[in-house]
Amino acid sequence: MKVQRFLPRDRFPSLLDRLSEAGYDILGPQVRDHAIVFDTLASVDQLPLGITDEQAPGHYRLSASSSGRYFDWATGPQALKPLTFVPREPLWTSETRDDGTLVFRESPPEARPTAVIGVRACDLAALAIHDRHFLHGAVPDPHYRARRESLFLIAVNCSRSADTCFCIATGDGPRVRYGHDLALSELDDGFVVEAHTGRGRDLLDSLATTEVTLDQLQAAEAGSAQAADQQHRRLPAGSLPDQLQAAVAHPHWQDLNDRCLTCGNCTSVCPTCFCQTHVDERSLDGREAHHARQWETCFNPDHSYIHGVTIRAERPQRYRQWLTHKFGTWVEQFGRSGCVGCGRCITWCPVGIDVTEELAALCQAPDTAPGQAPDTAPGPVSGAAPDRQEPGDD
Amino acid sequence: MTSGLLPHEAEVVDRQDETPDMFSLRLRFTDPEIQTTYRFALGQFNMLCLPGLGEVPISIVSDPDDRHAIDHTIRQVGSLTRNLGRLEVGDRLGLRGPYGRGWPAETAEGTDLLIVTGGLGCAPSVSLIEYALRRRSRYGRIHIIQGVKHAHDLIWRERYSAWRQHPDVEVYLTADTGDTFWPFHVGPVTQFFERIAIDPAHCSVFLCGPEGMMRTVIQEMVRRDVPAGRIWLSMERNMHCALGSCGRCQLGPKFVCRDGPVFSYAELAPYLAHKGV
Secondary structure (H helix, E strand, O other): OOEEEEEEHHHOHHHHHHHHHOOOEEEEEEEEOOEEEEEEOOOHHHOOOOEEEEEEOOEEEEEEOOOOOOOOOOOOOOOOHHHHOOOEEEEEEEEEOOOOOEEEEEOOOOOOOEEEEEEOHHHHHHHHHHHHHHHOOOOOOHHHHHHHHOEEEEEEOOOOOOOOOOHHHHOOOOOOOOOOOEEEEEEOOEEEEEEOOHHHHHHHHOOOOEOOOHHHHHHHHHHHHHHHHOOOOOOOOOOHHHHHHHOOOOOHHHHHHOOOOOOOHHHHHOOOOOOEEEEEEEOOOOOEEEEEEEEOOOOOHHHHEEOOEEOOOOHHHHHHHHHHHHHHHHHHHHOOOOOOOOOHHHHOOOOOOOHHHHHHHHOOOOOOOOOOOHHHOOHHHOOOHHHOOOOOOO | OOOOOOOEEEEEEEEEEEEOOEEEEEEEEOOHHHHHHOOOOOOOEEEEEEOOOEEEEEEEOOOOOOOOOEEEEEEOOOHHHHHHHOOOOOOEEEEEEEEOEOOOOOOOOOOEEEEEEEHHHHHHHHHHHHHHHHOHHHOOOEEEEEEEEEHHHOOOHHHHHHHHOOOOEEEEEEEEEOOOOOOOEEOOHHHHHHHOOOOHHHEEEEEEOOHHHHHHHHHHHHHOOOOHHHEEEEOOOOOOOOOOOOOOOEEOOEEHHHHOEEEEHHHHHHHHOOOOO
């Protein structure tokens, strides 16, 4: 049964107190480097009270909001990804003994019980996708599992959307539905708190809450409705996997050649991108070596390099790989699209490329305007093209 | 719970120089228990590791029934493979595997085999050829076409001669560039197709090598009505984890390390038609 209570604003600090007493490190949203990020939260005073975010393609600014609320913003550049699939994870170390023999030792997974306040519906949807990838594949990942199981998640229902949000189109928001322990709906005078798990219920029971009123419930729902109404970006109708497969040679890909910087910002902020590179370092005396994995982007030519050949040597091919994977082949791999509609890739793209616009163009039949598909691009378009080889043609 | 990413120590028990830049290593896990329980299927690969330098996926060329050691044939391309090439008998390295889905040797039983390889593509296919010849009665006629870029790239010349001695085995060798001592053909592998009678209902086609070569052969096979489900390709992609996690080896929706490296053409047709996919 759904348990909902009302936590008056002046008692909100007790939520942090109870989490601390339960042994959790607490992370919460706060302003750092002109953006809202998750960081260690010692007091509610660190929360971004009365601050909102303005987002647009290639644009993110914080400004004062007229509300006296803590969560009157949409999304920061981070989702939960840096907490579970960390940017760099040590995997194993090796030791070379004097007699030349080797010893390999697994690096133990690291995690401390951590409560995160301010998680959004899109972040939880992305977390569920990563759970599927890292925990339910052939070999579950112990590092991801340890970090994942250490989390206590306190979500916040969005009452406003950024210009770049489109979770309505992906079906992942704005209201939190799964994956959280507690969900908050922020009202002017406090929070409607809903428990989703047993331990969430226990925490809720430990707070001095009051009965939730019908007015408060309606206000919370009105907030979600407002967030939904504010969204205007949509995804093309019909099956995106089919349409993207059909668009593999679409001339519009070449249009990206003139805009995409292949910087990988989109893959860094994307809460579902999971590509990795494995790196090795040796100690100065050569006896120890450390093997770690770190985030990688499919926009890096090295991502597809094999013995002298870069398979996706041209920029449009790398953009095509990203977009086609995210919205197309992802469905066959994971049973759903890899996009949760958070809009971060639009906001944090330095040149403001908007995936929803690109998809719309790619789902239109090619017009007669001159253009080149990525695999028919002439040499001068791409610096890498003149050396282009078939994989294995070495 | 282990990550599945931890290498185990292995020892070089034999090494063989094949060409100036290619060599074979015979490896054995130093932990007898791991070696005893290690099993692999035809066409699978291992991750070979030199601490501090990294890991590289290398196909296994020895017979799956050989439980004593594991053979790999490697071309020196980058720093890791160059350093693997410096290993001597008794040296240690890291090994984990086996990974992937290999050649469907059992599915092909009772059919003729056409094995077309190019470049170092011969390494994964050699295991297949040796496998079939050791179990000769299970297969029909065997045609082996091997193309190399340059005459000096052909390794295992003696093996090709030995294969020819088997009944109903035809071997065709060609190089893009020959040399004075090259007694075989010069030109693309496709030149042999006219000489080969293929019964599309009773043949299995195995391809390994440059994708352009494989595409050309596929076109010819499709033209001859060989079903797409009976044409098999061994694919190569960048791989860091070999567990389907790192995302590097994706080919359309396939993770080559996990879903392949051997695929039927029926599975890959939509993704092979365009470069850079």
